[in-house]
Amino acid sequence: xxxxxxxxxxxxxxxxxxxxxxxxxxxxxxxxxxxxxxxxxxxxxxxxxxxxxxxxxxxxxxxxxxxxxxxxxxxx
Amino acid sequence: xxxxxxxxxxxxxxxxxxxxxxxxxxxxxxxxxxxxxxxxxxxxxxxxxxxxxxxxxxxxxxxxxxxxxxxxxxxxxxxxxxxxxxxxxxxxxxxxxxxxxxxxxxxxxxxxxxxxxxxxxxxxxxxxxxxxxxxxxxxxxxxxxxxxxxxxxxxxxxxxxxxxxxxxxxxxxxxxxxxxxxxxxxxxxxxxxxxxxxxxxxxxxxxxxxxxxxxxxxxxxxxxxxxxxxxxxxxxxxxxxxxxxxxxxxxxxxxxxxxxxxxxxxxxxxxxxxxxxxxxxxxxxxxxxxxxxxxxxxxxxxxxxxxxxxxxxxxxxxxxxxxxxxxxxxxxxxxxxxxxxxxxxxxxxxxxxxxxxxxxxxxxxxxxxxxxxxxxxxxxxxxxxxxxxxxxxxxxxxxxxxxxxxxxxxxxxxxxxxxxxxxxxxxxxxxxxxxxxxxxxxxxxxxxxxxxxxxxxxxxxxxxxxxxxxxxxxxxxxxxxxxxxxxxxxxxxxxxxxxxxxxxxxxxxxxxxxxxxxxxxxxxxxxxxxxxxxxxxxxxxxxxxxxxxxxxxxxxxxxxxxxxxxxx
Numbered sequence: 001x002x003x004x005x006x007x008x009x010x011x012x013x014x015x016x017x018x019x020x021x022x023x024x025x026x027x028x029x030x031x032x033x034x035x036x037x038x039x040x041x042x043x044x045x046x047x048x049x050x051x052x053x054x055x056x057x058x059x060x061x062x063x064x065x066x067x068x069x070x071x072x073x074x075x076x
Numbered sequence: 077x078x079x080x081x082x083x084x085x086x087x088x089x090x091x092x093x094x095x096x097x098x099x100x101x102x103x104x105x106x107x108x109x110x111x112x113x114x115x116x117x118x119x120x121x122x123x124x125x126x127x128x129x130x131x132x133x134x135x136x137x138x139x140x141x142x143x144x145x146x147x148x149x150x151x152x153x154x155x156x157x158x159x160x161x162x163x164x165x166x167x168x169x170x171x172x173x174x175x176x177x178x179x180x181x182x183x184x185x186x187x188x189x190x191x192x193x194x195x196x197x198x199x200x201x202x203x204x205x206x207x208x209x210x211x212x213x214x215x216x217x218x219x220x221x222x223x224x225x226x227x228x229x230x231x232x233x234x235x236x237x238x239x240x241x242x243x244x245x246x247x248x249x250x251x252x253x254x255x256x257x258x259x260x261x262x263x264x265x266x267x268x269x270x271x272x273x274x275x276x277x278x279x280x281x282x283x284x285x286x287x288x289x290x291x292x293x294x295x296x297x298x299x300x301x302x303x304x305x306x307x308x309x310x311x312x313x314x315x316x317x318x319x320x321x322x323x324x325x326x327x328x329x330x331x332x333x334x335x336x337x338x339x340x341x342x343x344x345x346x347x348x349x350x351x352x353x354x355x356x357x358x359x360x361x362x363x364x365x366x367x368x369x370x371x372x373x374x375x376x377x378x379x380x381x382x383x384x385x386x387x388x389x390x391x392x393x394x395x396x397x398x399x400x401x402x403x404x405x406x407x408x409x410x411x412x413x414x415x416x417x418x419x420x421x422x423x424x425x426x427x428x429x430x431x432x433x434x435x436x437x438x439x440x441x442x443x444x445x446x447x448x449x450x451x452x453x454x455x456x457x458x459x460x461x462x463x464x465x466x467x468x469x470x471x472x473x474x475x476x477x478x479x480x481x482x483x484x485x486x487x488x489x490x491x492x493x494x495x496x497x498x499x500x501x502x503x504x505x506x507x508x509x510x511x512x513x514x515x516x517x518x519x520x521x522x523x524x525x526x527x528x529x530x531x532x533x534x535x536x537x538x539x540x541x542x543x544x545x546x547x548x549x550x551x552x553x554x555x556x557x558x559x560x561x562x563x564x565x566x567x568x569x570x571x572x573x574x575x576x577x578x579x580x581x582x583x584x585x586x587x588x589x590x591x592x593x594x595x596x597x598x599x600x601x602x603x604x605x606x607x608x609x610x611x612x613x614x615x616x617x618x619x620x621x622x623x624x625x626x627x628x629x630x631x632x633x634x635x636x637x638x639x640x641x642x643x644x
């Protein structure tokens with residue numbers, strides 16, 4: 001299980017793109033919570049995910065960074 | 077000014093010269109100012125899929141952003157296949173779609189489809205413009221995103237009332253392209269490994285073509301003497317005539333190229349992504365090799381094969397840095413002796429069919445010889461594609477345009493149409509199969525009317541040839557649903573669409589018919605090459621097996637130490 005913390009721009013489709021990426025890459029979402037971030041126009045997305053065996057969270061983080069409306073992502 | 081005029085002015089401002097598309101209800105406002113544009117040529121295709129692949133062909137022939145346009149609903153969904161294709165092959169394409177008016181979005185209105193959601197996993201980014209004032213900068217951003225970093229398709233969805241509403245014009249900002257800064261330590265490590273390697277290989281992918289780095293690759297190859305293999309997406313990135321070129325690796329690669337990767341102690345991957353068609357079974361791929369992996373997309377590095385030295389960067393920067401860092405390489409005499417032995421023993425070749433029919437490989441190699449390396453070749457997907465990759469000699473980057481990642485049948489004709497729009501001074505030959513040709517040949521009517529003189533060589537074996545080959549090898553020769561029969565008459569079909577239709581079914585006629593086609597300059601030409609159905613693509617690494625098990629013919633595995641000679 002990995003905890004991801006994402007900072008997203010409040011743009012239409014930003015959340016959808018992240019969620020579809022999980023689905024495309026066969027990442028199982030265990031929990032997901034979206035809240036307004038401190039800064040204007042941004043949202044904090046906290047997710048717990050389960051990866052397929054042999055797949056690394058670093059790779060997922062790199063794939064998330066391709067999302068244009070993602071400002072930050074960190075994994076724990 | 078309304079949103080539609082802002083759209084057309086923005087397209088002009090970012091340098092768009094050609095749009096492939098079809099009008100319809102929701103996108104209609106955009107077609108009104110487009111009618112007056114002196115800078116943009118609109119090519120009215122017969123199907124939106126044709127428009128999308130044409131935009132990809134244009135992008136690959138020019139290195140610039142290809143643009144396609146469609147209306148909402150079915151117009152937009154017909155772009156899904158080209159967008160997926162452009163996504164997997166990293167092509168800079170901008171798709172502009174009409175959308176139903178804002179007040180009715182989400183009500184299942186006539187011709188409403190949520191194209192943004194539908195295309196989420198196959199676009200780099202997408203926009204739905206809700207304020208007409210945003211149109212100029214959204215178009216500029218879309219072009220920048222499509223072409224920068226790892227290129228890819230971007231969708232811009234425009235509700236009809238946004239196009240019709242008054243819009244303020246602001247000059248779009250010129251794109252700022254930021255290239256990632258290379259890690260100098262990684263470059264030093266890579267140069268160091270290159271100096272010490274005994275069996276190095278440059279594994280060259282489409283990223284070298286996209287980056288315009290072919291000349292820098294040639295410099296590095298000659299500086300180091302390292303063998304080069306070029307993937308399906310990189311054919312032409314390194315000249316086929318160059319003695320250091322071992323050809324294409326992978327499922328239908330040359331024995332020398334496959335063996336070089338398999339036995340290497342150092343793989344330097346340049347803009348390549350260790351696709352399963354190249355690696356075969358990953359667990360058994362290149363077991364002794366250290367990997368230097370250079371790619372502009374960090375998400376590709378260590379995705380399939382762990383990189384010992386990751387290099388995130390544009391291939392131009394990577395190759396320039398390596399050229400500045402490498403001293404002379406190690407002694408590669410023994411390595412070359414081994415590879416030269418394989419090249420001599422297992423050259424690419426083919427047998428003539430026993431039934432006296434025309435060998436498809438012969439047709440394709442003669443087209444390559446007669447038409448030459450200055451032309452652009454496109455292909456569909458299947459046996460003819462692999463033979464076009466094997467038997468045409470490519471000398472220039474971007475001279476072979478085909479669908480690598482998605483494997484989209486029907487790509488050849490519309491891609492050729494787009495390529496000739498972008499490169500009107502080059503001959504453009506679509507090498508197609510009869511299965512592929514029947515998926516998208518309607519664009520020949522577009523080509524005839526628009527005066528786009530593409531040549532189409534239909535390698536007609538009356539079958540879905542690659543599927544039939546797999547049925548022959550893996551399904552006990554049970555040819556379930558692969559025979560396409562003998563209709564239509566492709567030469568007559570071509571004539572009906574305003575093209576010249578020719579046919580050839582014998583060896584002595586091949587050169588003449590190719591020359592006859594080359595002489596036609598005012599219309600498209602279709603040559604129906606009637607070939608045998610039993611020809612197969614060799615060599616072959618069967619899906620899921622290791623590259624060591626490459627077969628040069630059924631059951632013949634030259635790289636297996638203990639080849640039992642048994643059948644598959």
